[in-house]
Amino acid sequence: SSSAHCKSSRNKIIGWDELSLQLISALVADMEINHFLFIASYRDNEIHNTPSLVAFLEELKRKDITTTDINVGCISRRDVSELISDTINLPQHLTKSFSDIIYKKTGGNALFVTQFLQSLWDEELLVYSLECNVWEWDEGASDAKEILDDVGVLMAKKIRQLSIGCQHAIKLLACMGSKCSESILKLFIHEGEENQRGRQNTKKININYDSNDQFSMLDFAVDEGLIEKEGQDYIFAHDQIQHAAYLLIPEDERGQLHKHIGHLILKHSPDNRVDDVLFLVTDQLNRGTSFIVLEEERLGIAMLNLRAGEKAMSLSTFLISVSYLKAGIDMLPEGHWGKHYDLSLQLYSLYAEAECCIGNFQEVGHAIGVVIKQAKSFENKLRAYATLMKSLAAQNKLQEAIHIGFGVLTRLGVQCTPSPPDKSVMMKDIMEMKMLLTKTTDAEILNFREMEDENKMTAMKFLQILVFYAYLGK
Incomplete structure (x- = not known):
């Protein structure tokens, strides 16, 4: 309930999916809810790529809800000067010309400032002098240095400067999203070890392949500020870094x-643990379907999508369930x-049920039409009929549903009569039922x-x- 989550001691972070925005809209408009502050963070140059967010923000304005942009x-420039002064531990009057160069080059973009310094x-061009015990820099070369004005290109260039092994690990991370657990990454490292052993056995060469070296490469990426490690998870420090790493993979690969x-x-994954990685596995296979041609393999992925759709439905993430089930149908x-x-x-x-939950009634009708046409028995159509009734009722077509x-x-x-029976008949049936119940103990x-x-x-x-x-439509 809203009261359970809108408390002064609770902070929650949620994404921009359509159902979450509907929930937020309801909470924001409820004047009886206290302790609710909604903070929306987005890039203004990318907002038009998210129509549901645009519609949500416009709805807030229509409802006259107080908002602060x-x-x-x-x-x-002053902040850049303070940042440079603090970073190299020198007074601002000594770093002013250097910080002015950095501000001119970066325009004050915080990410660009840190990357340019790096x-x-x-x-x-920026070195620490052990003799003088102070930082020194080449102003002329720094001023002449070009800076890329695209964050993605800048990040890609930085990633390319890493070792081949580290680049490979970061690309794998990028394929799996914003974060990945160490246990998942170990699978690929161990696979690499097995491949190396196979080459060693056939070519009689001695290759030292240490899995610890692979994780030390990731630790180097952590030191470079590209990724962060939280517990057993590796997380990209910024979504633009993940995007840049992913684009380094050739499109056809x-x-x-x-x-x-x-x-x-x-x-x-053991059979009893597949559910733990179900979404991850299904997402990966769905993104590789263009390379899956064998019918048996495609059926296996369709079954995985069915399981993922069922799990998403049980978690009330209906939009996600729809995407899995549609992918399963396409396979x-x-x-x-x-x-x-x-x-x-x-x-x-x-x-059909998932589409009904998100109000996509046209698609509900299409899916139910397919089931009613293809189902071999009336019993196999019952689930579709129940969904159709719910869909019609949600559109206020109660008489059609009834x-x-x-x-x-x-x-x-x-045996049902389409019109209500006479009131005396109803009273007679009720009295007979009461008489039966009074003669029966709990x-x-x-x-x-049991039935x-x-x-x-x-x-x-x-x-x-x-x-x-019937009660709603009376």
Whole structure:
């Protein structure tokens, strides 16, 4: 509930997905909620790539909700001067000309300032004199040095200056997102060791391949400020660094690498632990589908997407569930309803439910239409009919939902009248039920045999839905 999360002692960070924005919108508009401060951080030059965020910000203005815009720009010339002075431990009057050069080159962009300083040190234009016990710099060379005005290009250049092994490790990290656990990275390092042993056995050469060296390479990247280590996780220090590292992978090799990563993680995950890495594995394989042509392999990925979709649904992350289930459907081969009926039925039925949860009713109708057309039995259509009723009710088409519900009950053998019975008949039925219950103790009711008739159990579920819709539509 909102009251459970909107407390002075709680801080939460969430992303920009559509459902999260809907939640935030509801919380912001609720005047009864205290201790709720919403801070949105975004790059103003990228906001138009996120239509849902644009719509959200416009909605806040329409609702007259008090907002404060804070433009976090570049740091001032004075701030750059203080930064340089503190960094090289010299008074500002001695570093002024040097800091002016850096400000002119970087425009006060904090990331550019730190990277420009680092590049000066790398090229020995900024050095520490052991003789004089002070930092010294070459102003002329520093002023003549070019600086790249694109963060991505700047980061890519810095990554290329690392060792080949370190570059490879960072590229692997970039494929897996903003962070990756050490245990996952070890899989690729151990794979490299096995490959080296294979070459050693065939070529009779002695290669020293130490996994500790591989992690020392990552530690070097940590020292360079490209990545950070928190516990057992390696995390990119900035999303632009991850983006730059990913772009260093040739475009025609990215899909193959994602496929390889997904298969390797899945291969080394015990059956009872696959759920722990389910999203990671499925994401990787989905990004490598262009390199997956064997039908058996594509079916395996479709099954993984079904599992991931089910898990996402259980976590109420419906938009994510939709993406997995759609990916699973796309992996099905031609003629899949005939050859892989159960998998097709599960994917389409759950896909309709997930789309219903996010209000994409047009897609719900399409998916349900496919199920009703392809399902082999009426029982296999029941799940789709239940979703269709919920979809219609959500669109305030209660009478249509009720009509479908009555139709389903009739097919299940339950006699229903479309119009309400006479009030006296209803009272008679209620009194008869009361008489039966008064003659039965609680203990006897608890000892009743559980219902086993599948049709009756299904009918009860539809009756439960219908009672609610009938009440709303009265």
